[in-house]
Amino acid sequence: MKIDWAALGTVFAVSLGIVLGLVLLFSGGLRAWSAREVAHEQGVSTARPTAVAAACLLACVTVVLFGIYLIVAS
Helix, strand or coil: CCCCHHHHHHHHHHHHHHHHHHHHHHHHHHHHHHHHHHHHHHCCCCHHHHHHHHHHHHHHHHHHHHHHHHHHHC
8 A cells, every 4th residue: 555645745735725714714704793793883884894794704604515515526
């Protein structure tokens, strides 16, 4: 049995990049949601933080659903 270390390293690097990106998107969505609440309390427009929060969280859902699709389709 021979292990293809280059392929294993590639899978590890791509997985790490996707996970870090997903964590950043999710934390950005939560941060924008928090800014939305602060803006609402201050009586300022909440349109921009709401749009950013929705975009970040929708991107997280899209990445997760795509991952599930890749697993199921294989």
